Amino acid sequence: MQQREEKQLEASVESLISRVAHLKNSLHGFIYKLENEYDRLTWPSVLDNFALLSGQLNTINKLLKNEKTPSFRNQIIIPLLLSPERDEELARLTEQRVPVFSHEIVPDHLRTKPDPEVEEQEKQLSAEAARIGPEVAQKQIQTLNKLCSNLLEKLNNPRDDRESESAAIRQNKPSFNPADTNALVGAVGYGKGLSKCRPPGSVAPGHPGQPMMTGGPTLQQVTIGGAQGHQAGMAPVAQQQAGQPGKMPSNIKTNIKSASASMHPYNR
Amino acid sequence: MEAPPVTVMPVTGGTINMMEYLLQGSVLDQALDSLLHRLRGLCDNMEPESFADHELVYLLKGQQGNPFMLRARRSLAHPTAPWHLRYLGQPEVGDKSRHALVRNCVDVAASHSLPDFLNEMGFRMDHEFVAKGHVFRKGALKVVVSKVSRVLVPGNTDNIEPLSLSYLVELSVLAPAGQDTVSEDMRSFAEQLKPLVHLEKIDPKRV
Missing domain, CATH: 1.20.5 (Single alpha-helices involved in coiled-coils or other helix-helix interfaces)
Structure with a gap:
């Protein structure tokens, strides 16, 4: 029983070591690339490297959570021998990272609890x-x-x-309607489709034979008369307008003057 | 208002030759938001400006020839603002080298007695409409997106009915006569509104 457990532990430690070695190799490769090939490194390949690392970390996690893996937490490591002298075998095993197994480094490397400061902070948080x-x-x-x-x-x-x-929009759903465009332009330009609203009783000027001055000069009749009195002057003006729109304002002016002179009821 | 009083210079000699370069189009109500969004992005960074105007179109008819047309506009949103009197000449479609309709244009601000004054002069109101919408500017370019409504009871601007399910879109620039280069800018601006709106030079006679 004891032996079987020991064997199991050994096997799982070994497989853990190999997995960690894989992870270490990938990290190595990635760091090397970052340091030496950063100018040629494309973002997709960086992502690939990250994916590889995360995959390997995942396998390690799975391994640790596996039922067959004995709980490493329950294993105890006791430092049996501390020596201030360089240990070549240890240096080789740790790739020159840990050359001596002395009282100085052992508390760091065999620590099973967080740093005292971290412990303090954790305590505060749990208290809160x-x-x-x-x-x-x-x-x-x-x-x-x-x-x-x-x-x-x-x-x-x-x-x-x-x-x-x-x-x-891509489906070419129409966002405008040419018929509407025409209707709107016609309405704004020429009042097309808008109800014509001439005040009742007012007659479109220009109809000959209208009784002009019957029953006293009401304002309306006077205006019509004024307009009619100037038809002779108006017609060429209107035609001119089509060809030379720029000249129009001055023509209006003269019309206004002469019209008011002849039609003003108080001047008679 | 459709346009602020543009004629800041005094009318001297009666020949201010300002031309309005115009492109017109329309956008369906459901696409309005997309268009406004795009205009906000394309145009000068300014506060979104809305307006509600009542336009009365007056005619002075002679025995023959074309009647003479004047447009009087007032703001419904700002009743105390001056009226706006506008004369628009015959639109010239021009050839293909010019990308916009061109028409003579005279804008003046007027007092509130403008309708009475026009009546006294022998003008008669021919039709009226209400335009509500938004104004955008990009440099000299002006974009007006408006809903045109007919007035059901003459003179009552509360009782209106939309003319169609679209908004009228007008791109215009005021420039001295002969500056056809502005039409080039207008064309490139109109390109950027496609395919939401197709701004074209529409000859109103053919509508």
Whole structure:
């Protein structure tokens, strides 16, 4: 029984050592590449290296969690001999990293607990955690979860929206209608489709035979009369307008003057 | 307002030869947001400017020939603002080398008695409409995106009905006559609005 356990331990340690060696080799290779080939290194190959490392770390984790692996935590290492002198065998085993097994380095290398400062910080944190009640803790957990899910939603949804929107545009969904364009341009330019609203009773000027001055000069009739009185002057002006739009303002002016002179009711 | 009073210089001799270069198009209501979004990105960084205007179009008719047309505009959003009187000449379509419609244009600010004054002069209101929308600027370029509504009861701008399911989009520049290079800028700007909106020079006579 004892022997079987020992064998198992040995085997698992060996396999652990080989896995760690693999990991170390990959790290070596990666660090070498980073230091020497950084100018040629492409991002995809960096990602490949990371993937390799994470894969190897995963296998080690799996190995440690395996049922057949005895719990290394239960194994105890006792330093039997400390010596201030250089140990060549140790140096070889550790690739020259640890040349001596002295009282100076042993507490560091065989440590099973965190640093005193870290321990102190951990103690503070657990004290704080114990101080808040379970309800408050639950509440904080819920708040944090909510924040996280909201953030995730915010990050995910707009992308969907954008994608669907651009997809809709790409699908050539018409965003305009030429018939509407024509209708709008016609309406704004010439009042096409807009209800013509001449005040009732006003007659479009230019109809000959309209009774002009019957029943006293109301303002409306006077204006019509004024306009008619100037038809002779108006017509060429209107034609001129088509060819020389730039000249129009001055013509309006003269029209205004002469029209007001002849049509003003108080001048009579 | 459709345009701020542009004629800051005094009208001397009656020949201010400002031309309006114009491209027109429309966008369906459901695509309006995309268009506004794009315009906000393309145009000068300014506060989004909205407007609601009432435009009355007056005609002075002679016995023959074309009637003479003036447009009076007032802001519904700012009732105390001056009225805006605008004369637009006959649009010239021009040849292919010019990318925009060109028409003579005179803008003046006017007092609130403008409709009475026009009536006194013998002008008669021919039609009216309400335009509500947004104005964007990019340098000299002006982009107006507006909903045109007909006025159901004459003079009552609360009782209106949209003319169509689209917004009118107009890209315009005011420039002295003969500066056809501006039409080049307009064309490149219009290119950037495709395929959301196709801005074209539309001869209103053929509409």
